[in-house]
Amino acid sequence: MIILIRVLKKANINKTEIVTIRLLAIFLALLTSTLFILFLGHNPIKVYLSMLDGSFGSVYRFKETIIKTIPLVITSLGILVAFKMKFWNIGGEGQIYMGAFLSSFIALRFSEIPRPLLLMLMIIAGIIGGGLWALIPAIFKAKYGTNETLFTLMLNYIAIKWITYLQYGPWKDPNALGFPKIPNFSDNATLPKLFGIHIGWLIAIILVMLIYIFMHHTKRGYEISVIGESENTGRYAGMDVKKVIITAMIISGGLCGLTGMIQSSAVNNTLSVELSGGIGYTAIIITWLSSLNALLIPLVSFLFAILVQGGAYIQTAFQIPQSAAQILQGLILMFVLGSEFLVNYRLVLDKSKTALRKGV
Amino acid sequence: MDKKTLIEISSITKTFGKVIANKNVSLKFTSGEIHSILGENGAGKSTLMNMLSGIYTPDSGSIFVKGKKIKFNLPKDSINMGIGMIHQHFKLVDILTAKENIIAGQRGNFFVNGKKLSKEIKEISEKYGLDISPDKKVYDMSVAEKQRLEILKVLYRGADILILDEPTAVLTPQETEGLFNIIRKMKAAGCSVIIITHKLNEVMEISDKITVLRKGEVVDTVNKKDVNTKELADMMVGRSIDLSIDRVETDKRENILELSEVKAVRNDNTRALDKISFRIHSGEILGVAGVAGSGQKELCEAIAGLYPITCGEIVYKGMSIVGRNPREIIKMGISMSFVPEDRLGMGLIASMDIVDNILLKEYQDQKGVFISRKPASVKANRIVEKLNIDTPDINHTVRKLSGGNIQKVLLGREIETNPSLIITAYPARGLDIGAAYTVYDLLNEQKQKGVGILFIGEDLDVLMELCDRIVVMCEGKITGIVDAKTVTKEDLGFMMAGESLRIRNDNLD
Numbered sequence: 002m003i004i005l006i007r008v009l010k011k012a013n014i015n016k017t018e019i020v021t022i023r024l025l026a027i028f029l030a031l032l033t034s035t036l037f038i039l040f041l042g043h044n045p046i047k048v049y050l051s052m053l054d055g056s057f058g059s060v061y062r063f064k065e066t067i068i069k070t071i072p073l074v075i076t077s078l079g080i081l082v083a084f085k086m087k088f089w090n091i092g093g094e095g096q097i098y099m100g101a102f103l104s105s106f107i108a109l110r111f112s113e114i115p116r117p118l119l120l121m122l123m124i125i126a127g128i129i130g131g132g133l134w135a136l137i138p139a140i141f142k143a144k145y146g147t148n149e150t151l152f153t154l155m156l157n158y159i160a161i162k163w164i165t166y167l168q169y170g171p172w173k174d175p176n177a178l179g180f181p182k183i184p185n186f187s188d189n190a191t192l193p194k195l196f197g198i199h200i201g202w203l204i205a206i207i208l209v210m211l212i213y214i215f216m217h218h219t220k221r222g223y224e225i226s227v228i229g230e231s232e233n234t235g236r237y238a239g240m241d242v243k244k245v246i247i248t249a250m251i252i253s254g255g256l257c258g259l260t261g262m263i264q265s266s267a268v269n270n271t272l273s274v275e276l277s278g279g280i281g282y283t284a285i286i287i288t289w290l291s292s293l294n295a296l297l298i299p300l301v302s303f304l305f306a307i308l309v310q311g312g313a314y315i316q317t318a319f320q321i322p323q324s325a326a327q328i329l330q331g332l333i334l335m336f337v338l339g340s341e342f343l344v345n346y347r348l349v350l351d352k353s354k355t356a357l358r359k360g361v
Numbered sequence: 362m363d364k365k366t367l368i369e370i371s372s373i374t375k376t377f378g379k380v381i382a383n384k385n386v387s388l389k390f391t392s393g394e395i396h397s398i399l400g401e402n403g404a405g406k407s408t409l410m411n412m413l414s415g416i417y418t419p420d421s422g423s424i425f426v427k428g429k430k431i432k433f434n435l436p437k438d439s440i441n442m443g444i445g446m447i448h449q450h451f452k453l454v455d456i457l458t459a460k461e462n463i464i465a466g467q468r469g470n471f472f473v474n475g476k477k478l479s480k481e482i483k484e485i486s487e488k489y490g491l492d493i494s495p496d497k498k499v500y501d502m503s504v505a506e507k508q509r510l511e512i513l514k515v516l517y518r519g520a521d522i523l524i525l526d527e528p529t530a531v532l533t534p535q536e537t538e539g540l541f542n543i544i545r546k547m548k549a550a551g552c553s554v555i556i557i558t559h560k561l562n563e564v565m566e567i568s569d570k571i572t573v574l575r576k577g578e579v580v581d582t583v584n585k586k587d588v589n590t591k592e593l594a595d596m597m598v599g600r601s602i603d604l605s606i607d608r609v610e611t612d613k614r615e616n617i618l619e620l621s622e623v624k625a626v627r628n629d630n631t632r633a634l635d636k637i638s639f640r641i642h643s644g645e646i647l648g649v650a651g652v653a654g655s656g657q658k659e660l661c662e663a664i665a666g667l668y669p670i671t672c673g674e675i676v677y678k679g680m681s682i683v684g685r686n687p688r689e690i691i692k693m694g695i696s697m698s699f700v701p702e703d704r705l706g707m708g709l710i711a712s713m714d715i716v717d718n719i720l721l722k723e724y725q726d727q728k729g730v731f732i733s734r735k736p737a738s739v740k741a742n743r744i745v746e747k748l749n750i751d752t753p754d755i756n757h758t759v760r761k762l763s764g765g766n767i768q769k770v771l772l773g774r775e776i777e778t779n780p781s782l783i784i785t786a787y788p789a790r791g792l793d794i795g796a797a798y799t800v801y802d803l804l805n806e807q808k809q810k811g812v813g814i815l816f817i818g819e820d821l822d823v824l825m826e827l828c829d830r831i832v833v834m835c836e837g838k839i840t841g842i843v844d845a846k847t848v849t850k851e852d853l854g855f856m857m858a859g860e861s862l863r864i865r866n867d868n869l870d
Contacts, residue, residue, distance in 0.1 A: 220724055220732050226713070227721065233707040236667055237699070238721045239688030 019344050026340030030333040037328065043319055055314020056307040064198050066303070066310045068268060071201040072097075072260045072277075073302035076284035078212045079131075079256030081293055085216060086229040086249050092138065092153025093257045094281025095160035096131035100258020101265040102164060103130030105183070105272035108190035108265070109172070116189040123190060123262055131258015132251040134160065139250030143243035157281070165274050172272070183272045192267035199267035205299070208256070213295040215252075225249045257281065286334060289341075308333065364391045366428075367522050367553045368413065368444075373422030375408055382408035384577045386422070390522065395544060395554045397564045400574035401597055401793030403763055406557045409574070410524050414446040415439035426522075445515025446524040449531075451507050453499045460495040463514050485516050489546045504652060505536040512543065523547065524555045529563055530819065531653045534854035541567050559597075559794075561590045562822070575599055598794055606798070606826040608845075609805045611644030616678075617782050617813040618664070623673030625659055633659040634670070635837040641782065641813040646804060648828030648845060649817045652857050656837035657817045658702060661784050664815070665699040666690050677782070688725070695782075698775035702786035702817070708771045711760040715741045715752065718759055719774050744773035748799070765796030772803055783807060786817040801827055821850055835859040 035045040056066045076093050083090035104127035111119060134156060141147035167183065174184040192199045216222040224245045228235040235242050260280065265272050287305055291297035308330050315321055368390040375383040383405045390396055400406045411417045413424065415433035423430055426442045433439050439446075453462050460478060482495050491509045499507060508528065515523060525544075529537045544554050544567060558564060564571055565585065573580040573596040580596045595601050618641045625634040634656050641647050649657055662668035664675060666687045675683050677695050690697060701707040709718050720737040727733060741755040748769040752762055759767055768788060775783065785804070789797035804814055804827070818824040824831055825845050833841040833856035840856040 218732055219730050220727070221730070223717070223720065223724060223732050227710055230710045230712055231706055233703070234710055234721070237665075237687060237701065237707045239686060239691060239725065241688070 022340050022343050023337065026336045027333070030336035033336070034329050034332050037325075037332070041321060041325060043321070048315055048319060048321075051315055051318050052307070052311030055311045055318070058314075060197075062310065062314070066306050067198050067202060069306040069309050070299070070303045071199075071205050072264055072268075072280050073284055073287055073305055074205040074299050075201075075208055075260045075263070076257050076280050077287040077291065077298045077302060078208055078295060079253045079260075080284045080288040081212065081291075081295060081298065082216070082225065082249055082256070083135075083253040084229075084288055085293055086225045086246065088139070088142065088229075088246065088250060088253075089150045090135065090138075090153050090250070090253050091150055091285065092135060092156050092254075092281070093284050094277055094279065095153070095157035096134045096254040096257035097261040097264070097277045097281050098157075098160040098164050099134040099261070100127035100129075100131035100255075101261030101272050101276055102160075102167070103127060103258070104262035105186075105265050108186045109184065112187035112190060114189070116193075119189050120192065120266070123266060124259065127258045127262025128255040129258070131261060132255035134258070135250045135254020136247065139247045143246045161274060164272065164276070167272070168274055185271045186266060190266055191270060192263065199263075201263040201267055204259075204263070209295055209299055212256075216295060221245065221248060257284075286338065290337065364393055366390070367392050367426065369425040370409075370413075371423055371425070373409070373412065373419045373424065375405075375412060375417060375419050381577050383412075383419075386574075386577075386579050388572060388579065388582065390553045390555060392521070392553050393548055393551045394569045395548050395556065395567055396570045396572065397556045397558060397568040398572050398574060399558060399561070399564055399593060399597060401559060401795075403576075403793065404574040404597070405577040406574055407526070408577075410446065410526065410555070410557055413439060413444055413524060440515075440518055440520070443520050444522045444524065445518065445520030447508070447511045447515065447526065447528060449526045449528075451511050453507060453510060455500045456498065458496050458498050459493050459502075459510050459513075462499060462510060463495075463517050482513065482517065485513055488550065489513075489516065490543050491516075504531045504654070505533075505539065508532070508540065509543070516547075521551070522553045522555070524557070526557045527559075528556065529558070529560065533652050533857045534821065534850055535858060536652075537563070560820070561593055564593065565590055573597055594794065606801050606823060607805055608827060608829070609809050611809060611811070614642045614644060617641050617643050618678075618815075619674075619676045620664070621674045621676075623663060623670050623675060625663055625668060625670045627659075632837045633668075634663065637673070637837075637839055639832055639839065639842060641815055643781065643811045643813050644808055645830070646808055646814045646816050646828045648824040648831040649815065649834060650821060650824050650831050650853055650857060651834035653819070655834040655857075657786060657834060659837075660834070661699060661701065661786050661815070661817060664784055665697070665701075667699075691725075696778060696780040697782045697784065698778060698780040700771055700775055700783065700785035700788055702790070704767055704771055705760070709759050709767065712758060714756045714758055715745070715750075715770055716755050718770060719744070719777075722774055722778060740774075740777055744770065744777060748773045748803070765792045765799075768792055768796065768800060772800065776803065776807060780812060782813045782815075784815045784817075787819060788816070789823070790819070821853055825850070825853075833857055 038045040038048050055062055057063055076097065079096070080090055080093055104123040107122050107126045108119070111122070135153070137156065138147070138149045138152040141152060142149045169181045172183045174182050176184070192201060194200065195203055216226065224235065224240050227238065228240065228242055228245050232242055235245070261276065264276050269276055283305060287298060287301045291301045312327070312330055366389050370386060370388045373383055373386045374381070386405070386409060398406050398409070408417060412419050412433070415436040415438045418433065424433070425431070426444070431438070431442060454465060457465065460482060463482060464478065479495050482493070485491065486493050491513045493506065493509055493513055499510070502510065508531070512523070528540060532540060547554055556567065568585050570582060570584055571588065571593065572582040573593065575597060591604065594604055621638045623634055623637040624632070627633045637660065639647070649660070651657055659668050663670050666682060666685050666689070670683060674681060677697065680693060680695070682690050682693070682695065685693070705711040710721070716734055716737050719741045720732070720734060723737060723740070724732050738755060744750065745752060745755060750766050750769045750773070752766060759770060762770070772788065783804070788800045788804070792800065804816065808814055816824070816828060825848065828845040831843050831845045831848060831853070832839055833843065833853060835857055836859065840859060843852070
């Protein structure tokens, strides 16, 4: 007897089913992680508890979790604007680096001008850097219909290699005893703190509201949603489709670039190739899991930050190597994303023994 | 001939969420019989047939094929039981030949015995009068040829039960006659032929038995000889209805739109429109007849500013609108409404609610960066009330409305802009009889107000009753402009097939 599994598209999808599938996915992910932790010789429950401990156990740890949430929120908002238009911007990572690059240029070049002015300039530079990097694929998409997925992805590598070149070459700090690093920013180029955490958190909250208003209560936001659903409808209603694509991508890239500025100024205090470390990719997942809803992004970002922060903590607490902690994160992502498939498709067992013989 | 029951459906029920698509349906299909399934849109015809062809599985009830109880999980299962479905949209590979399409997806040897195959195909095609050249590529075929190929394909796979879904929608009257001859031959050969349709006249012409479905339930199964068209229509709708369409008379006749020598090409450089010239007057419904794909879509989009034309002139009340996009046309003060064929792909946004869809045509008139949904909500309420749209509220997603209500939202929005020209493509497609008549009434109402209407239609009966004049198109050319009151269906058919001999030039204006 031959049993094949066939994939069929679901005719209709109901909400409770989606929620059940997602919850089940998280449960299965934890189950698999449990097996993995057992395999490493640790007590899974202890490991999970200390992940929470690592994220919430002290004021310092909690602050760290918030600091890890901020860039995820802002980048996800940028990705959201593009995804609403069904422009698959996989280039958040590169846009973060190019934003960081341009704002670092200002920070290093004009390190002595007054703090508010310098920070303002850096913010603008960050937005421009990311925005321009996103503009390139946007123009090609608008004019020639180029596939943006590969285009934005490839631009990531170019951006990262460009930063590497600067770090090991022209921007290398002469005072670092030959160590390949870019000089630290001056105090004037560092974002101030508010309630003990750099002010990025306030920027993030404001941006969540702004993007929500932009998408729901402005003409351009409406146009982005319409074109995302159907370019033909956009043309039919007399929209300038190319212009909408380009502005949306400048906003998308600009927000990613702003993340780069915040990370380099407030967190790393300099520019480096390790600046982002995958924020641009994680943001894609966060945006997707938030169902493209700006108000859900902070929550989902926070959950991801716990994963990152807790993962870092168990490395030291249990002497689990860093890669093992990343495997845990990867497992959860894989299950949750994999479950998306079951949201849209169903599997059917095809016991086609008779069918095989009867084939004409 | 010895008649036996090939399929027996016994009390099948299928629901999608809260929607009951089929309820307690019991039917029998017999060999050597042509059985029409008649019903309005949403009556459950397609769901029922999709269960027979293995696309859906019933929630309860059972299906017996040739005396055997079966449970289909996959389309393949039903093909193996000898059930062949001819879908409305053909499932053929354009760049392959007829022969290659027939064997595609078949299990068999690694090598193809070309000669044997050709011989088998020839046998089947002679038996049923399916005129096909096995080595012709699909892209070279006419629609009728493609349909014959689809039929041949399922016959080759051993089907003796054929399900045809709206088979005449894409055919000229003459081609329809050809198809009916083929169907009669299949009947004579002992096949069971099931035709899904909503065209009453054709049902009366071809069927032996007719089953009428309404709201998922079988109203009745009758023998053709015992009923007439009117009775069938009443059964379909569930109440007594008047099947005639009014042609209102108007006297105001000024020129609104004039096309002269308009040409356009498709992406692949084939001709989409060839020297199209005609005029539309105020207070007139100008019909466009033609087999699907004769350039109707391009014609509408060219006038609406969505399709580039290569030469010619389009003049609206003395202003040339060539080369302008829809926005510019609106800005010129031209009040033109285009109700596209593709309602959810172009006219409306399926995933948005009624208000956001009304907003589509008015947000650009708002000042500033922000958008206000208030005026659109007011309009939405007005349209819902005026056109009697069946929706829980104006914030209901358009996708979840029925076809007729979706069309009312689209038409309502366009009429709300007070246009002096309406271009509408297949406005009654997919609508049930009641909704279709509402649409015709709305168009007549606009006509009386002095609006010029370009009506792209597919049902010749409707075109001949509703329109004042009819433009007939074939392969991008106009083969005739005729008076709808005097033209015959046969003449229209000849012109649709490309014969322009019978042009009546006296009606060109």
